[in-house]
Amino acid sequence: MSGPVTIRIQEDDFDVAREIASLTAGRTDIGAVVSFSGICRGDEDSARIAALTLEHYPGMAEEEIKRHVDEATSRWPLSGVTIIHRVGRFTPGQNIVLVLTASQHRQAAFEAAEFLMDYLKTNAPFWKKQESATGAGWVEAQARDDEAAARWTRS
């Protein structure tokens, strides 16, 4: 890939506009940037969520995301990728994850962003604990997330 790859795991919030500006600074070959933000929801299956706590496996999380980025860049002509995953405790409305994909044309950027998010959800070592009125509990993995990731498997 002819472009920057930024992978950060941090407690601090991110600024989507600033990250896009940083990804495209000085570039005239980029025709498309797709931005995906994952945000803490206020309800899950009609239960109100007070907060989410994100735990990760330091070291492996960065390496696993890098492997996904390498796979994405081997499949699509990308000009740059930024992935920021926050850890810590979040209340509804707060940012959790950012994926930016840049390319000459939109299709590659759209597809690569979706691929990266699908794989992040099922393969990157992060876990969510949810606090609600009924107490706190670990969020269970969803079959629909496995199915979303599986559709990218090449036969």
Place this chain on the structure above:
Amino acid sequence: MKLKYFAWVRERIGKAEETIEPPATVRTVEELIAWLSGRSEAYAYAFEKPKVIRAAIDHAHVRPDAAIAGAREIAFFPPMTGG
């Protein structure tokens, strides 16, 4: 070798990491899970559904039949729920 535990596996075992030397008869990830489960009720509870447990050797996902020889760090955790 160093073992690391995350999320409810960590909570059930009651520690985030430890260093262990399993006997030579323990050759694979699933054999290590079975051996750990015999150590105490806390481990047995953490690994009560071994098919649900995911494992990584030296920061890479592995299957239950993966060999543990030469591993520096083995991690056990539930299915991932990030993003």
